[in-house]
Amino acid sequence: MSENQNITDEDWSSIALIIDGQVVQTMRVDDRMAAILLSEPKIIETEGLNLMPGDLYNEETGKFTRPERVEIIPAQELN
Numbered sequence: 001m002s003e004n005q006n007i008t009d010e011d012w013s014s015i016a017l018i019i020d021g022q023v024v025q026t027m028r029v030d031d032r033m034a035a036i037l038l039s040e041p042k043i044i045e046t047e048g049l050n051l052m053p054g055d056l057y058n059e060e061t062g063k064f065t066r067p068e069r070v071e072i073i074p075a076q077e078l079n
Helices: 031-038
Strands: 012-019 022-030 056-058 063-065
Touching (some): 022 031
Protein backbone atom coordinates (compact mmCIF):
# COMPACT_ATOMS: atom_id res chain seq x y z
CA MET A 1 0.00 0.00 0.00
CA SER A 2 1.49 3.35 -0.97
CA GLU A 3 2.03 6.13 1.55
CA ASN A 4 -0.70 8.36 0.17
CA GLN A 5 -3.47 5.74 0.48
CA ASN A 6 -5.54 5.85 3.64
CA ILE A 7 -5.52 2.68 5.72
CA THR A 8 -8.98 1.90 7.03
CA ASP A 9 -10.27 -0.61 9.57
CA GLU A 10 -11.39 -2.73 6.60
CA ASP A 11 -7.71 -3.32 5.68
CA TRP A 12 -7.00 -5.09 8.99
CA SER A 13 -8.10 -8.26 10.75
CA SER A 14 -8.07 -8.99 14.47
CA ILE A 15 -6.70 -12.42 15.36
CA ALA A 16 -5.95 -14.31 18.58
CA LEU A 17 -3.08 -16.74 19.08
CA ILE A 18 -4.14 -19.65 21.27
CA ILE A 19 -1.87 -22.24 22.88
CA ASP A 20 -3.31 -25.15 24.87
CA GLY A 21 -6.77 -23.55 24.84
CA GLN A 22 -5.58 -20.21 26.25
CA VAL A 23 -5.32 -16.88 24.43
CA VAL A 24 -1.66 -15.85 24.64
CA GLN A 25 -1.69 -12.91 22.22
CA THR A 26 -4.16 -10.80 20.27
CA MET A 27 -3.16 -8.59 17.38
CA ARG A 28 -4.38 -6.62 14.41
CA VAL A 29 -2.67 -7.55 11.17
CA ASP A 30 -3.20 -6.74 7.52
CA ASP A 31 -5.50 -9.08 5.63
CA ARG A 32 -2.64 -10.87 3.83
CA MET A 33 -0.84 -11.71 7.07
CA ALA A 34 -4.12 -12.79 8.67
CA ALA A 35 -4.70 -15.20 5.78
CA ILE A 36 -1.18 -16.63 6.18
CA LEU A 37 -1.50 -17.09 9.94
CA LEU A 38 -5.01 -18.52 9.75
CA SER A 39 -3.90 -21.17 7.22
CA GLU A 40 -2.05 -22.94 10.06
CA PRO A 41 1.50 -22.61 8.70
CA LYS A 42 4.39 -24.67 10.00
CA ILE A 43 6.63 -22.29 11.96
CA ILE A 44 10.35 -23.10 11.97
CA GLU A 45 13.38 -21.31 13.45
CA THR A 46 15.52 -20.15 10.51
CA GLU A 47 18.29 -18.14 12.19
CA GLY A 48 21.21 -17.65 9.80
CA LEU A 49 19.33 -18.75 6.68
CA ASN A 50 18.61 -16.42 3.77
CA LEU A 51 15.19 -17.72 2.70
CA MET A 52 12.92 -16.24 0.05
CA PRO A 53 9.25 -16.78 -0.80
CA GLY A 54 9.10 -19.80 -3.10
CA ASP A 55 11.90 -21.72 -1.38
CA LEU A 56 10.94 -25.30 -0.55
CA TYR A 57 11.04 -27.14 2.79
CA ASN A 58 11.44 -30.91 3.04
CA GLU A 59 9.78 -32.13 6.26
CA GLU A 60 11.60 -35.49 6.12
CA THR A 61 15.10 -33.99 5.97
CA GLY A 62 14.38 -30.65 7.65
CA LYS A 63 16.25 -28.89 4.82
CA PHE A 64 15.37 -25.96 2.60
CA THR A 65 16.10 -25.80 -1.13
CA ARG A 66 15.74 -23.05 -3.67
CA PRO A 67 14.23 -24.19 -6.97
CA GLU A 68 16.09 -23.15 -10.08
CA ARG A 69 14.81 -19.87 -11.39
CA VAL A 70 13.72 -20.26 -15.00
CA GLU A 71 13.92 -17.16 -17.15
CA ILE A 72 10.75 -16.62 -19.14
CA ILE A 73 11.48 -15.27 -22.59
CA PRO A 74 8.71 -13.35 -24.37
CA ALA A 75 7.46 -15.20 -27.48
CA GLN A 76 8.39 -12.36 -29.80
CA GLU A 77 12.06 -12.72 -28.77
CA LEU A 78 12.08 -16.42 -29.71
CA ASN A 79 11.49 -15.75 -33.43
